[in-house]
Amino acid sequence: MSAPLLAVRGVETFYGNIMALKGVDMDVNEGEIVTLIGANGAGKSTLMMTICGAPQARAGAVTFAGKDITRLPTHEIMRLKIAQSPEGRRIFPRMTVYENLQMGAAVEGGTHFEADLERMFEMFPRLKERIGQRGGTLSGGEQQMLAIARALMSRPRLLLLDEPSLGLAPLVVRQIFEAIRTLNQTEGLTVFLVEQNAYHALKLAHRGYVMVNGRITLSGTGTELLARPEVRAAYLEGGR
Protein backbone atom coordinates (compact mmCIF):
# COMPACT_ATOMS: atom_id res chain seq x y z
CA MET A 1 0.00 0.00 0.00
CA SER A 2 1.27 3.45 -0.86
CA ALA A 3 1.85 6.12 1.76
CA PRO A 4 -1.32 7.95 2.89
CA LEU A 5 -2.07 11.40 1.50
CA LEU A 6 -2.58 12.76 5.00
CA ALA A 7 -0.94 11.16 8.01
CA VAL A 8 -1.49 12.32 11.57
CA ARG A 9 0.93 10.79 14.09
CA GLY A 10 0.75 11.18 17.88
CA VAL A 11 -0.63 14.69 17.64
CA GLU A 12 -1.18 16.61 20.86
CA THR A 13 -2.86 20.01 20.79
CA PHE A 14 -3.37 22.40 23.68
CA TYR A 15 -5.60 25.38 24.31
CA GLY A 16 -3.55 27.14 26.97
CA ASN A 17 -3.08 24.42 29.56
CA ILE A 18 -5.99 22.31 28.42
CA MET A 19 -5.01 19.29 26.40
CA ALA A 20 -7.57 18.95 23.62
CA LEU A 21 -5.92 16.22 21.56
CA LYS A 22 -4.11 13.50 23.51
CA GLY A 23 -2.02 11.72 20.89
CA VAL A 24 -4.10 11.21 17.77
CA ASP A 25 -3.14 8.84 14.93
CA MET A 26 -5.10 8.91 11.72
CA ASP A 27 -4.65 8.37 7.97
CA VAL A 28 -6.47 9.55 4.90
CA ASN A 29 -5.55 7.77 1.66
CA GLU A 30 -5.81 9.25 -1.79
CA GLY A 31 -9.32 8.91 -3.22
CA GLU A 32 -10.96 8.04 0.09
CA ILE A 33 -13.79 9.57 2.07
CA VAL A 34 -12.82 9.31 5.72
CA THR A 35 -15.11 10.45 8.50
CA LEU A 36 -14.46 11.35 12.10
CA ILE A 37 -17.40 11.11 14.45
CA GLY A 38 -17.72 11.96 18.11
CA ALA A 39 -19.68 13.93 20.67
CA ASN A 40 -19.57 17.68 21.25
CA GLY A 41 -16.20 18.74 22.62
CA ALA A 42 -14.45 15.49 21.74
CA GLY A 43 -11.83 17.40 19.75
CA LYS A 44 -13.01 16.76 16.19
CA SER A 45 -12.82 20.36 15.00
CA THR A 46 -9.58 20.81 16.93
CA LEU A 47 -8.05 17.98 14.92
CA MET A 48 -9.25 19.56 11.71
CA MET A 49 -7.81 22.95 12.66
CA THR A 50 -4.56 21.35 13.82
CA ILE A 51 -4.13 19.82 10.37
CA CYS A 52 -4.39 23.40 9.06
CA GLY A 53 -1.87 24.68 11.59
CA ALA A 54 -4.23 26.84 13.65
CA PRO A 55 -3.42 25.99 16.40
CA GLN A 56 -0.23 24.07 15.72
CA ALA A 57 0.33 20.68 17.34
CA ARG A 58 2.57 20.84 20.39
CA ALA A 59 3.76 17.27 19.83
CA GLY A 60 3.48 14.74 17.04
CA ALA A 61 3.54 15.25 13.30
CA VAL A 62 1.17 15.97 10.43
CA THR A 63 2.36 14.89 6.98
CA PHE A 64 0.67 15.79 3.73
CA ALA A 65 1.78 14.19 0.46
CA GLY A 66 5.06 13.21 2.06
CA LYS A 67 5.78 16.71 3.37
CA ASP A 68 5.91 17.54 7.07
CA ILE A 69 3.44 20.39 7.57
CA THR A 70 3.29 20.42 11.38
CA ARG A 71 5.16 23.72 11.74
CA LEU A 72 4.06 25.50 8.57
CA PRO A 73 1.94 28.66 8.87
CA THR A 74 -1.72 28.15 7.95
CA HIS A 75 -1.66 29.95 4.59
CA GLU A 76 1.30 27.87 3.39
CA ILE A 77 -0.45 24.64 4.35
CA MET A 78 -3.53 25.69 2.42
CA ARG A 79 -1.40 26.50 -0.61
CA LEU A 80 -0.44 22.82 -0.79
CA LYS A 81 -4.02 22.33 -2.00
CA ILE A 82 -5.77 21.48 1.20
CA ALA A 83 -9.15 23.23 1.44
CA GLN A 84 -11.41 23.52 4.41
CA SER A 85 -15.09 24.24 4.79
CA PRO A 86 -14.88 25.14 8.45
CA GLU A 87 -17.13 24.87 11.46
CA GLY A 88 -19.72 27.64 11.39
CA ARG A 89 -19.20 28.05 7.63
CA ARG A 90 -17.37 31.39 8.03
CA ILE A 91 -18.72 33.00 4.89
CA PHE A 92 -17.42 36.55 4.44
CA PRO A 93 -20.64 38.37 5.33
CA ARG A 94 -19.97 41.65 3.53
CA MET A 95 -18.75 40.09 0.31
CA THR A 96 -20.98 38.88 -2.45
CA VAL A 97 -21.36 35.19 -3.27
CA TYR A 98 -19.19 35.84 -6.33
CA GLU A 99 -16.44 37.47 -4.26
CA ASN A 100 -16.56 34.66 -1.71
CA LEU A 101 -15.94 32.22 -4.56
CA GLN A 102 -13.14 34.42 -5.88
CA MET A 103 -11.54 34.24 -2.44
CA GLY A 104 -11.77 30.46 -2.63
CA ALA A 105 -9.83 30.55 -5.88
CA ALA A 106 -7.12 32.83 -4.45
CA VAL A 107 -4.68 29.94 -4.06
CA GLU A 108 -5.49 28.52 -7.42
CA GLY A 109 -4.42 31.60 -9.34
CA GLY A 110 -7.62 32.19 -11.30
CA THR A 111 -6.70 30.37 -14.48
CA HIS A 112 -9.65 27.97 -14.26
CA PHE A 113 -11.96 30.42 -12.55
CA GLU A 114 -14.76 30.65 -15.09
CA ALA A 115 -14.90 26.89 -15.69
CA ASP A 116 -14.85 26.11 -11.98
CA LEU A 117 -17.58 28.65 -11.39
CA GLU A 118 -19.80 26.88 -13.91
CA ARG A 119 -19.12 23.57 -12.18
CA MET A 120 -20.21 25.00 -8.85
CA PHE A 121 -23.39 26.39 -10.38
CA GLU A 122 -24.18 22.96 -11.78
CA MET A 123 -23.70 21.37 -8.39
CA PHE A 124 -25.46 24.12 -6.43
CA PRO A 125 -27.83 25.98 -8.79
CA ARG A 126 -29.02 28.02 -5.81
CA LEU A 127 -25.70 29.86 -5.73
CA LYS A 128 -26.20 31.10 -9.25
CA GLU A 129 -29.45 32.80 -8.26
CA ARG A 130 -27.69 34.44 -5.31
CA ILE A 131 -24.49 35.42 -7.13
CA GLY A 132 -24.64 39.16 -6.43
CA GLN A 133 -26.02 38.85 -2.93
CA ARG A 134 -23.93 39.44 0.18
CA GLY A 135 -22.86 36.32 2.03
CA GLY A 136 -24.39 37.51 5.29
CA THR A 137 -27.87 37.60 3.78
CA LEU A 138 -27.92 33.95 2.67
CA SER A 139 -29.84 31.25 4.52
CA GLY A 140 -27.93 28.64 6.52
CA GLY A 141 -28.22 26.01 3.82
CA GLU A 142 -27.10 28.40 1.12
CA GLN A 143 -24.15 29.45 3.26
CA GLN A 144 -23.16 25.82 3.69
CA MET A 145 -23.31 25.26 -0.07
CA LEU A 146 -21.24 28.40 -0.56
CA ALA A 147 -18.68 27.26 2.02
CA ILE A 148 -18.22 23.94 0.23
CA ALA A 149 -18.15 25.58 -3.20
CA ARG A 150 -15.61 28.13 -1.95
CA ALA A 151 -13.40 25.31 -0.71
CA LEU A 152 -13.71 23.47 -4.03
CA MET A 153 -12.73 26.57 -6.02
CA SER A 154 -9.11 25.98 -5.04
CA ARG A 155 -9.15 22.56 -6.79
CA PRO A 156 -8.01 20.83 -3.60
CA ARG A 157 -6.25 17.48 -3.33
CA LEU A 158 -7.81 17.10 0.10
CA LEU A 159 -11.14 18.57 1.16
CA LEU A 160 -11.76 19.02 4.87
CA LEU A 161 -15.44 19.34 5.78
CA ASP A 162 -16.43 20.30 9.30
CA GLU A 163 -20.05 19.42 10.11
CA PRO A 164 -21.62 20.31 6.78
CA SER A 165 -24.99 19.02 8.05
CA LEU A 166 -25.15 21.22 11.14
CA GLY A 167 -28.46 23.04 11.48
CA LEU A 168 -29.71 22.12 8.02
CA ALA A 169 -32.96 20.58 6.87
CA PRO A 170 -32.73 16.82 6.10
CA LEU A 171 -33.35 17.47 2.43
CA VAL A 172 -30.46 19.90 2.18
CA VAL A 173 -28.22 17.52 4.12
CA ARG A 174 -28.98 14.76 1.64
CA GLN A 175 -28.25 17.12 -1.25
CA ILE A 176 -24.88 18.10 0.21
CA PHE A 177 -23.85 14.53 1.00
CA GLU A 178 -24.87 13.53 -2.49
CA ALA A 179 -22.64 16.25 -3.91
CA ILE A 180 -19.72 14.98 -1.85
CA ARG A 181 -20.27 11.41 -3.04
CA THR A 182 -20.42 12.53 -6.67
CA LEU A 183 -17.20 14.52 -6.36
CA ASN A 184 -15.46 11.55 -4.84
CA GLN A 185 -16.68 9.09 -7.43
CA THR A 186 -16.29 11.18 -10.57
CA GLU A 187 -13.18 13.16 -9.75
CA GLY A 188 -11.50 11.03 -7.13
CA LEU A 189 -11.56 13.88 -4.62
CA THR A 190 -10.18 12.89 -1.23
CA VAL A 191 -12.46 13.98 1.62
CA PHE A 192 -12.02 14.14 5.37
CA LEU A 193 -15.39 14.69 6.97
CA VAL A 194 -16.08 15.62 10.59
CA GLU A 195 -19.65 14.89 11.57
CA GLN A 196 -22.05 14.54 14.46
CA ASN A 197 -24.62 13.12 12.08
CA ALA A 198 -22.96 9.71 12.46
CA TYR A 199 -25.42 7.63 10.46
CA HIS A 200 -25.17 9.63 7.27
CA ALA A 201 -21.45 10.15 7.63
CA LEU A 202 -20.68 6.45 8.12
CA LYS A 203 -22.96 5.52 5.23
CA LEU A 204 -21.07 7.90 2.98
CA ALA A 205 -17.51 7.19 4.11
CA HIS A 206 -15.14 4.42 3.15
CA ARG A 207 -13.57 4.46 6.57
CA GLY A 208 -14.32 6.10 9.88
CA TYR A 209 -12.77 7.01 13.20
CA VAL A 210 -14.52 7.58 16.52
CA MET A 211 -13.11 10.21 18.83
CA VAL A 212 -13.78 10.41 22.56
CA ASN A 213 -12.15 13.03 24.77
CA GLY A 214 -9.27 13.84 22.45
CA ARG A 215 -8.42 10.20 21.63
CA ILE A 216 -9.32 7.90 18.76
CA THR A 217 -11.13 4.96 20.35
CA LEU A 218 -12.36 3.03 17.34
CA SER A 219 -11.68 2.79 13.65
CA GLY A 220 -12.82 0.70 10.74
CA THR A 221 -14.80 0.80 7.53
CA GLY A 222 -18.06 2.71 7.50
CA THR A 223 -20.20 -0.44 7.52
CA GLU A 224 -18.10 -2.05 10.28
CA LEU A 225 -18.53 0.94 12.53
CA LEU A 226 -22.23 1.16 11.81
CA ALA A 227 -22.58 -2.42 13.01
CA ARG A 228 -20.64 -1.93 16.26
CA PRO A 229 -22.96 -1.98 19.29
CA GLU A 230 -20.98 0.73 21.14
CA VAL A 231 -21.21 3.05 18.14
CA ARG A 232 -24.92 2.36 17.80
CA ALA A 233 -25.47 3.01 21.49
CA ALA A 234 -23.46 6.20 21.71
CA TYR A 235 -24.11 7.91 18.37
CA LEU A 236 -27.02 6.32 16.60
CA GLU A 237 -29.76 5.57 19.15
CA GLY A 238 -32.62 7.84 18.35
CA GLY A 239 -30.67 9.16 15.40
CA ARG A 240 -32.20 6.61 13.12
Place this chain on the structure above:
Amino acid sequence: MDIFLQQLINGLTLGSIYGLIAIGYTMVFGIIGMVNFAHGDVFMVSAFIGLICVLLLTTVVGISSIFLVLAITLVVAMLFTGLTSWAIERVAYRPLRGSFRLAPMISAIGMSIFLSNFVQVAQGPRNKPLPPLVPDVIVLMERNGYQVTLAYKQIIIMAVTAGLLFGFWWLVQKTPLGRAQRACEQDRKMAALLGINVDRTISLTFVIGAALAAVAGVMYLMYYGVVNFADGFVPGVKAFTAAVLGGIGSLPGAVLGGLLIGLIETFWSAYFSIEYKDVAAFSILVVVLIFMPQGLLGRPEVEKV
Protein backbone atom coordinates in the same frame (compact mmCIF):
# COMPACT_ATOMS: atom_id res chain seq x y z
CA MET B 1 -22.93 84.47 -0.71
CA ASP B 2 -19.36 85.31 -1.66
CA ILE B 3 -18.06 84.49 1.80
CA PHE B 4 -20.01 81.26 1.69
CA LEU B 5 -18.47 80.26 -1.62
CA GLN B 6 -14.98 81.12 -0.46
CA GLN B 7 -15.39 79.11 2.73
CA LEU B 8 -16.82 76.20 0.79
CA ILE B 9 -13.66 76.08 -1.33
CA ASN B 10 -11.41 76.38 1.71
CA GLY B 11 -13.38 73.79 3.63
CA LEU B 12 -13.30 71.23 0.85
CA THR B 13 -9.55 71.67 0.51
CA LEU B 14 -8.95 71.15 4.20
CA GLY B 15 -11.47 68.31 4.24
CA SER B 16 -9.62 66.53 1.44
CA ILE B 17 -6.49 66.49 3.56
CA TYR B 18 -8.35 65.18 6.61
CA GLY B 19 -10.10 62.56 4.49
CA LEU B 20 -6.81 61.20 3.14
CA ILE B 21 -5.42 60.83 6.65
CA ALA B 22 -8.67 59.39 7.98
CA ILE B 23 -8.55 56.48 5.52
CA GLY B 24 -5.36 55.25 7.21
CA TYR B 25 -7.05 55.21 10.61
CA THR B 26 -10.18 53.52 9.40
CA MET B 27 -8.37 50.84 7.35
CA VAL B 28 -6.08 49.82 10.17
CA PHE B 29 -8.97 49.80 12.62
CA GLY B 30 -11.00 47.70 10.22
CA ILE B 31 -8.37 45.05 9.78
CA ILE B 32 -6.83 44.69 13.25
CA GLY B 33 -9.23 46.64 15.46
CA MET B 34 -6.57 49.00 16.66
CA VAL B 35 -6.39 52.79 16.67
CA ASN B 36 -3.01 53.64 15.21
CA PHE B 37 -2.18 56.73 17.26
CA ALA B 38 1.11 57.11 15.43
CA HIS B 39 -0.68 57.74 12.14
CA GLY B 40 -0.84 61.52 12.68
CA ASP B 41 2.91 61.58 13.22
CA VAL B 42 3.47 59.44 10.15
CA PHE B 43 1.62 62.22 8.33
CA MET B 44 3.94 64.81 9.87
CA VAL B 45 7.02 62.77 8.91
CA SER B 46 5.73 62.63 5.33
CA ALA B 47 5.49 66.44 5.26
CA PHE B 48 9.15 66.60 6.30
CA ILE B 49 10.13 64.05 3.68
CA GLY B 50 8.23 66.18 1.18
CA LEU B 51 9.98 69.35 2.37
CA ILE B 52 13.44 67.82 2.05
CA CYS B 53 12.58 66.40 -1.33
CA VAL B 54 11.24 69.71 -2.70
CA LEU B 55 14.30 71.59 -1.49
CA LEU B 56 16.67 69.02 -2.96
CA LEU B 57 14.87 68.99 -6.29
CA THR B 58 14.65 72.77 -6.64
CA THR B 59 18.03 73.86 -5.28
CA VAL B 60 20.42 70.92 -5.75
CA VAL B 61 19.03 69.18 -8.82
CA GLY B 62 17.63 72.41 -10.21
CA ILE B 63 14.36 71.28 -11.73
CA SER B 64 12.37 74.35 -12.66
CA SER B 65 9.03 72.80 -13.59
CA ILE B 66 7.00 73.00 -10.41
CA PHE B 67 4.62 70.25 -11.47
CA LEU B 68 7.49 67.85 -12.09
CA VAL B 69 8.87 68.71 -8.66
CA LEU B 70 5.49 68.06 -7.07
CA ALA B 71 5.00 64.79 -8.88
CA ILE B 72 8.43 63.45 -7.93
CA THR B 73 7.94 64.67 -4.35
CA LEU B 74 4.63 62.87 -4.09
CA VAL B 75 6.12 59.60 -5.27
CA VAL B 76 9.18 59.88 -3.04
CA ALA B 77 7.08 60.83 -0.01
CA MET B 78 4.66 57.96 -0.57
CA LEU B 79 7.54 55.54 -0.90
CA PHE B 80 9.48 56.60 2.18
CA THR B 81 6.42 57.14 4.34
CA GLY B 82 5.12 53.73 3.34
CA LEU B 83 8.47 52.27 4.33
CA THR B 84 8.36 54.07 7.69
CA SER B 85 4.90 52.76 8.41
CA TRP B 86 5.86 49.25 7.36
CA ALA B 87 8.79 49.35 9.77
CA ILE B 88 6.61 50.69 12.59
CA GLU B 89 4.11 47.89 12.15
CA ARG B 90 6.88 45.32 12.03
CA VAL B 91 8.71 46.57 15.10
CA ALA B 92 6.00 47.97 17.34
CA TYR B 93 2.70 46.27 16.50
CA ARG B 94 3.20 42.82 15.03
CA PRO B 95 5.04 41.35 18.04
CA LEU B 96 2.11 42.47 20.20
CA ARG B 97 -0.58 40.86 18.10
CA GLY B 98 -2.40 38.29 20.20
CA SER B 99 -1.45 40.22 23.31
CA PHE B 100 -4.12 42.02 25.33
CA ARG B 101 -6.11 44.66 23.44
CA LEU B 102 -4.52 47.75 24.91
CA ALA B 103 -0.92 46.67 24.29
CA PRO B 104 -0.63 47.72 20.62
CA MET B 105 -2.47 50.94 21.38
CA ILE B 106 0.00 51.87 24.09
CA SER B 107 2.79 50.90 21.73
CA ALA B 108 1.24 53.22 19.12
CA ILE B 109 1.26 56.14 21.56
CA GLY B 110 4.91 55.34 22.19
CA MET B 111 5.64 55.37 18.45
CA SER B 112 3.81 58.69 18.13
CA ILE B 113 6.01 60.28 20.80
CA PHE B 114 9.10 58.67 19.30
CA LEU B 115 8.39 60.04 15.82
CA SER B 116 7.66 63.61 16.87
CA ASN B 117 10.68 63.67 19.19
CA PHE B 118 12.91 62.14 16.57
CA VAL B 119 11.91 64.82 14.05
CA GLN B 120 12.32 67.51 16.70
CA VAL B 121 15.89 66.38 17.38
CA ALA B 122 16.83 65.62 13.79
CA GLN B 123 15.22 68.62 12.12
CA GLY B 124 15.07 71.16 14.94
CA PRO B 125 12.07 72.41 16.87
CA ARG B 126 11.27 75.50 14.80
CA ASN B 127 8.78 75.97 11.98
CA LYS B 128 10.24 74.92 8.65
CA PRO B 129 9.05 77.26 5.92
CA LEU B 130 8.80 76.49 2.25
CA PRO B 131 8.58 79.28 -0.34
CA PRO B 132 5.14 79.23 -2.01
CA LEU B 133 5.28 76.65 -4.76
CA VAL B 134 2.09 77.48 -6.60
CA PRO B 135 1.12 81.03 -5.66
CA ASP B 136 -1.30 81.77 -8.50
CA VAL B 137 -5.02 82.17 -7.89
CA ILE B 138 -8.11 82.43 -10.06
CA VAL B 139 -10.53 85.20 -9.12
CA LEU B 140 -13.97 83.67 -9.42
CA MET B 141 -15.97 86.80 -8.57
CA GLU B 142 -15.45 90.22 -7.11
CA ARG B 143 -17.95 92.40 -5.31
CA ASN B 144 -17.47 95.50 -3.14
CA GLY B 145 -13.77 94.81 -3.05
CA TYR B 146 -14.24 91.23 -1.73
CA GLN B 147 -12.68 88.64 -3.98
CA VAL B 148 -13.64 85.00 -4.12
CA THR B 149 -10.52 83.17 -5.16
CA LEU B 150 -9.68 79.63 -6.07
CA ALA B 151 -5.97 79.01 -5.69
CA TYR B 152 -4.18 76.66 -8.05
CA LYS B 153 -2.90 74.77 -5.06
CA GLN B 154 -6.48 74.19 -3.93
CA ILE B 155 -7.34 72.81 -7.34
CA ILE B 156 -4.30 70.54 -7.16
CA ILE B 157 -5.26 69.30 -3.69
CA MET B 158 -8.83 68.51 -4.63
CA ALA B 159 -7.93 66.96 -7.98
CA VAL B 160 -5.15 64.79 -6.57
CA THR B 161 -7.42 63.69 -3.72
CA ALA B 162 -10.24 62.81 -6.07
CA GLY B 163 -7.94 60.89 -8.40
CA LEU B 164 -6.28 59.08 -5.54
CA LEU B 165 -9.60 58.12 -3.96
CA PHE B 166 -10.78 56.70 -7.24
CA GLY B 167 -7.60 54.64 -7.61
CA PHE B 168 -7.85 53.54 -4.02
CA TRP B 169 -11.50 52.53 -4.41
CA TRP B 170 -10.56 50.50 -7.45
CA LEU B 171 -7.75 48.81 -5.53
CA VAL B 172 -10.01 47.81 -2.64
CA GLN B 173 -13.00 46.73 -4.70
CA LYS B 174 -11.52 45.19 -7.82
CA THR B 175 -8.06 43.76 -7.21
CA PRO B 176 -7.07 40.49 -5.49
CA LEU B 177 -5.10 42.50 -2.95
CA GLY B 178 -8.15 44.58 -2.04
CA ARG B 179 -10.26 41.46 -1.81
CA ALA B 180 -7.72 39.81 0.47
CA GLN B 181 -7.77 42.94 2.58
CA ARG B 182 -11.53 42.94 2.94
CA ALA B 183 -11.45 39.22 3.69
CA CYS B 184 -8.93 39.76 6.48
CA GLU B 185 -11.09 42.56 7.81
CA GLN B 186 -14.15 40.32 7.99
CA ASP B 187 -12.57 37.06 9.16
CA ARG B 188 -8.81 36.79 9.52
CA LYS B 189 -8.80 33.10 10.41
CA MET B 190 -10.89 32.19 7.38
CA ALA B 191 -8.68 34.29 5.12
CA ALA B 192 -5.68 32.28 6.31
CA LEU B 193 -7.63 29.07 5.64
CA LEU B 194 -8.00 30.22 2.05
CA GLY B 195 -4.25 30.64 1.69
CA ILE B 196 -4.07 34.39 2.29
CA ASN B 197 -0.90 35.57 4.02
CA VAL B 198 -2.59 37.61 6.74
CA ASP B 199 0.57 39.24 8.13
CA ARG B 200 1.56 40.43 4.70
CA THR B 201 -1.90 41.80 4.04
CA ILE B 202 -1.82 43.72 7.32
CA SER B 203 1.61 45.13 6.45
CA LEU B 204 0.33 46.28 3.08
CA THR B 205 -2.64 47.93 4.76
CA PHE B 206 -0.26 50.00 6.86
CA VAL B 207 1.79 50.88 3.77
CA ILE B 208 -1.26 51.96 1.75
CA GLY B 209 -2.65 54.02 4.65
CA ALA B 210 0.72 55.69 5.06
CA ALA B 211 1.02 56.40 1.33
CA LEU B 212 -2.32 58.21 1.40
CA ALA B 213 -1.21 60.12 4.50
CA ALA B 214 1.98 61.02 2.64
CA VAL B 215 -0.03 62.65 -0.12
CA ALA B 216 -1.94 64.53 2.57
CA GLY B 217 1.39 65.54 4.14
CA VAL B 218 2.81 66.96 0.91
CA MET B 219 -0.49 68.75 0.22
CA TYR B 220 -0.53 70.18 3.74
CA LEU B 221 3.01 71.45 3.27
CA MET B 222 2.18 73.00 -0.09
CA TYR B 223 -1.03 74.57 1.27
CA TYR B 224 0.33 76.14 4.45
CA GLY B 225 3.96 76.46 3.36
CA VAL B 226 5.20 75.59 6.82
CA VAL B 227 5.58 72.48 8.94
CA ASN B 228 7.00 71.64 12.36
CA PHE B 229 7.52 68.52 14.41
CA ALA B 230 4.29 68.94 16.41
CA ASP B 231 2.08 69.23 13.33
CA GLY B 232 1.14 65.57 13.42
CA PHE B 233 -1.00 65.86 16.50
CA VAL B 234 -3.93 68.17 15.72
CA PRO B 235 -4.50 67.06 12.09
CA GLY B 236 -4.09 63.48 13.31
CA VAL B 237 -6.75 63.85 15.98
CA LYS B 238 -9.06 65.66 13.57
CA ALA B 239 -8.66 62.92 10.98
CA PHE B 240 -9.32 60.29 13.61
CA THR B 241 -12.43 62.24 14.56
CA ALA B 242 -13.40 62.27 10.90
CA ALA B 243 -13.03 58.50 10.74
CA VAL B 244 -15.23 58.06 13.81
CA LEU B 245 -17.77 60.58 12.55
CA GLY B 246 -18.06 58.76 9.22
CA GLY B 247 -18.20 55.38 10.94
CA ILE B 248 -14.87 53.80 11.79
CA GLY B 249 -14.09 50.88 9.50
CA SER B 250 -15.99 52.49 6.62
CA LEU B 251 -13.85 53.85 3.79
CA PRO B 252 -16.46 56.17 2.23
CA GLY B 253 -17.27 57.21 5.79
CA ALA B 254 -13.70 58.35 6.36
CA VAL B 255 -13.80 60.59 3.29
CA LEU B 256 -17.22 61.98 4.14
CA GLY B 257 -16.16 62.55 7.74
CA GLY B 258 -13.00 64.33 6.58
CA LEU B 259 -14.92 66.67 4.28
CA LEU B 260 -17.48 67.41 7.01
CA ILE B 261 -14.87 68.20 9.65
CA GLY B 262 -13.05 70.45 7.15
CA LEU B 263 -16.27 72.28 6.26
CA ILE B 264 -17.48 72.66 9.85
CA GLU B 265 -14.13 74.04 10.87
CA THR B 266 -13.87 76.63 8.10
CA PHE B 267 -17.50 77.75 8.27
CA TRP B 268 -17.37 78.12 12.01
CA SER B 269 -14.17 80.15 11.72
CA ALA B 270 -15.75 82.41 9.10
CA TYR B 271 -19.14 83.04 10.68
CA PHE B 272 -18.49 82.69 14.41
CA SER B 273 -15.05 82.66 15.94
CA ILE B 274 -11.85 81.14 14.78
CA GLU B 275 -10.75 80.44 18.36
CA TYR B 276 -13.60 78.01 18.83
CA LYS B 277 -13.28 76.10 15.56
CA ASP B 278 -11.98 72.95 17.19
CA VAL B 279 -14.71 73.11 19.82
CA ALA B 280 -17.27 73.27 17.01
CA ALA B 281 -15.81 70.31 15.13
CA PHE B 282 -15.65 68.11 18.19
CA SER B 283 -19.10 69.18 19.45
CA ILE B 284 -20.63 67.97 16.20
CA LEU B 285 -18.82 64.72 16.73
CA VAL B 286 -20.30 64.35 20.22
CA VAL B 287 -23.81 65.08 18.96
CA VAL B 288 -23.53 62.65 16.05
CA LEU B 289 -22.17 59.90 18.25
CA ILE B 290 -24.97 60.32 20.78
CA PHE B 291 -27.64 59.81 18.13
CA MET B 292 -25.72 57.57 15.69
CA PRO B 293 -23.12 55.65 17.71
CA GLN B 294 -21.97 53.73 14.64
CA GLY B 295 -21.17 56.97 12.78
CA LEU B 296 -22.75 58.35 9.63
CA LEU B 297 -21.90 55.48 7.27
CA GLY B 298 -21.05 52.85 9.87
CA ARG B 299 -22.47 49.52 8.92
CA PRO B 300 -25.76 48.49 10.44
CA GLU B 301 -25.43 45.08 12.06
CA VAL B 302 -27.96 42.95 10.24
CA GLU B 303 -25.79 40.05 9.22
CA LYS B 304 -26.27 36.42 9.98
CA VAL B 305 -23.20 34.75 11.41
